[in-house]
Amino acid sequence: MKREIAERFSPFGEADCESEVKLLQGDYSDYFFYHTRFNAQSLDRDTYLIIGRRGSGKTALGQFFSFQQMLPQAIAIDVDEPVVFERVLEAMTVALADAREIAIPRLAKVWDFVLWSVIFRELQDQDPQIRAACIFGDRSGKISSFIRHVINGLLNRVMETETDLVDQLAAIFEDSRIQAGKEAVFRVARRKPVIVAVDTLENYGLTSTPVLWATAALIQCGSEFNRDFAHRGVHIKIFAMAEIFPYLRESIILNPLKCIRNEIYLHWRPKDLMRLVSWRFSNYLRAIGQLAPVSSPINWDQNQDVLEKMWKPYFGADITNGLGRKEETFPYVLRHTQMRPRQLIVLCNGIALEAKRSGTFPRFSPETVVKAVNRVEVALAEEVINSYSSVYPKVGRILEALSGLPMIFKGNELDKRASHTASEWQGDYSPLAFRQLVAELGVVGRVRYFNAAQGIAAVDFEYSTERRLPLLVSDLCAIHPMFYRQLNVQLNQNLVVYPFPDHEEYQDLHRPLLLEA
Numbered sequence: 001m002k003r004e005i006a007e008r009f010s011p012f013g014e015a016d017c018e019s020e021v022k023l024l025q026g027d028y029s030d031y032f033f034y035h036t037r038f039n040a041q042s043l044d045r046d047t048y049l050i051i052g053r054r055g056s057g058k059t060a061l062g063q064f065f066s067f068q069q070m071l072p073q074a075i076a077i078d079v080d081e082p083v084v085f086e087r088v089l090e091a092m093t094v095a096l097a098d099a100r101e102i103a104i105p106r107l108a109k110v111w112d113f114v115l116w117s118v119i120f121r122e123l124q125d126q127d128p129q130i131r132a133a134c135i136f137g138d139r140s141g142k143i144s145s146f147i148r149h150v151i152n153g154l155l156n157r158v159m160e161t162e163t164d165l166v167d168q169l170a171a172i173f174e175d176s177r178i179q180a181g182k183e184a185v186f187r188v189a190r191r192k193p194v195i196v197a198v199d200t201l202e203n204y205g206l207t208s209t210p211v212l213w214a215t216a217a218l219i220q221c222g223s224e225f226n227r228d229f230a231h232r233g234v235h236i237k238i239f240a241m242a243e244i245f246p247y248l249r250e251s252i253i254l255n256p257l258k259c260i261r262n263e264i265y266l267h268w269r270p271k272d273l274m275r276l277v278s279w280r281f282s283n284y285l286r287a288i289g290q291l292a293p294v295s296s297p298i299n300w301d302q303n304q305d306v307l308e309k310m311w312k313p314y315f316g317a318d319i320t321n322g323l324g325r326k327e328e329t330f331p332y333v334l335r336h337t338q339m340r341p342r343q344l345i346v347l348c349n350g351i352a353l354e355a356k357r358s359g360t361f362p363r364f365s366p367e368t369v370v371k372a373v374n375r376v377e378v379a380l381a382e383e384v385i386n387s388y389s390s391v392y393p394k395v396g397r398i399l400e401a402l403s404g405l406p407m408i409f410k411g412n413e414l415d416k417r418a419s420h421t422a423s424e425w426q427g428d429y430s431p432l433a434f435r436q437l438v439a440e441l442g443v444v445g446r447v448r449y450f451n452a453a454q455g456i457a458a459v460d461f462e463y464s465t466e467r468r469l470p471l472l473v474s475d476l477c478a479i480h481p482m483f484y485r486q487l488n489v490q491l492n493q494n495l496v497v498y499p500f501p502d503h504e505e506y507q508d509l510h511r512p513l514l515l516e517a
Helices: 017-031 037-042 058-064 083-091 100-122 128-132 143-161 165-174 176-191 209-232 245-252 270-287 303-315 329-334 341-358 366-387 395-402 412-424 431-440
Strands: 049-052 075-079 194-199 234-241 318-320 326-328 408-410 444-451 456-460 476-479 496-498
Touching: 017 058, 037 058, 049 058, 049 209, 058 194, 058 234, 075 100, 083 100, 083 143, 100 143, 100 165, 100 176, 100 194, 100 209, 128 176, 143 165, 165 176, 176 194, 176 209, 176 234, 209 234, 209 245, 234 245, 270 303, 270 329, 270 341, 303 329, 318 329, 318 366, 326 329, 329 341, 329 366, 341 366, 366 395, 395 412, 395 431, 408 412, 412 431, 431 444
Parallel strands: 049 234, 075 194, 194 234, 456 496
Antiparallel strands: 318 326, 408 476, 444 456, 444 476
C-alpha cells in the first residue's frame, strides 16, 4: 500500500469491499488476505454455492476470483448487479402467475440462457465460434445493460414466432451456433478456466415471491450448471444471503437435497479474524512508517506468531472490562461482534480513532479499547437489525420487547415478552415466531456452559450454525454482548458471556485460548 493511499485509508481497512477496490484499484490483490480456508474451498470444483451474512466477506471473495492463482490464467466474470434479477423477472412475468413447481424450473432455464449469453460475450475474442454464438449481439458496457438487451431480443423472438418462452429457449440451445460456441468455450476453458460469480440481492422481504423464486431458480440452475460443466473448466459460484437462505431451503427450493450440496458457509474462526485485521493493520503501519520492529517478519500462517508480534504489541494482552473483570483483549473485542470481518474491522477502526484522539496511536490502552467498544457496539447492533428490516418489517420495534432483560434468563421469558410485540407484526405473530426472530438475528442464544462461580457463560448463536437454533422455554438463554446497550440489558451480574460456537477451539472456558489450532 502506498503512503498517499494509506493516508486516505482507515487503519484496519474500509467497512465495505467496494470502497477498498475503488481506493486501491489495481493494488487490491496486494492488500487481500490470502490466509483463510475460504479461498481454496470456494475454488473447489464441486463448490457452487457460498452462503454468508452481510459483512461476512462475500464481495471480497468474488473479487478474489479475478486474481487468484489456484486456477492459473482463469477468466473471472463478475455478475454482481442486482438489476440483473429485474431483467430475468421481466422475461418471466407470465410464468410467475404459475405454481411454484412450474415457475421455478422455467426461471432456471432463463438463468441458464443469461449465463451462457454473458459467457459468450466475455469470451468472444477467444474464438470466432464464440463470437458467432452471440446471436443477440455483443453489446459492450455493463452486464446489466447487456442482459436487458439479450432479454429483449429473446422476448421479441417469442412474440414474432408466437411460441412459448421455454420452447424458444430450447430452440435457441439447439441452434448449431450455440452448440459450436459452447464447445469453443470448453476448448478455451481447458487452458483458461472460466469462473462466473453471481451475487444475489442483499435485502428483500419474504413476501417478495418473484425474487424468492428467482433466487431459488438461480440456485437450481447453478446446481445443474456445476454438475454439467465444472469438470470441463466452466465454473459457477453463487453467493447467497444467509439471512434469507433458511427460508429458501425450507419453503422455496423445490428439491433441496438435489440443488444444495457442497455449500460453503462463511463462518469465520477467531484465529482467522485476528490474522485478517492484523494483516490489514500491518500493511497500514508499514505504509505510514510506524510498524514496530517486533512486527516484522511474521509468519501469517502461525496464529501465535501473529498474536505475539501484531496483536499484543498494539492492543495489549489484557483489559479490565466495564464490570471490573479482567479479560484477554482479543476475546473481549471479538465477543462484541458476531464473528464477521466487517464488524471486527469497524470495531478496530473505532479503537484506532479513540487512540488518535488520545494521542497514543498506534498503540491502544485498555481504557481506549473499552471506551471504543462501548461507543461502536450500538452501530454494529443497528446494522444487524437493518439487515433484517425487509425480512421482518418493524424488527427494531419488535426487539424493544427485550429491553431490560438480564444477561442470562430462562427461555420462557421470551414468550412473556413476545406478547408485547403482537401489534407490530403483519399478521404473522406468534410466540414461536418471536423466538425465531431473536435467534435468527443473533440477539438471543442458548447457553451451553454456565459456571456462576467462575462468572463465565459460553453461548451458541444461530449465526455460527448451518441450521436453525431453536430456543425452547426450558433453555437457559443469553443476550449477545453486542446488544447490551441497544437493549438496555441489566449488567448487574458478575458474568462474562462468550458468544462463540461449540468448537474444539474454545475448550478452555476459564481463559479462552481462542487462537489455538
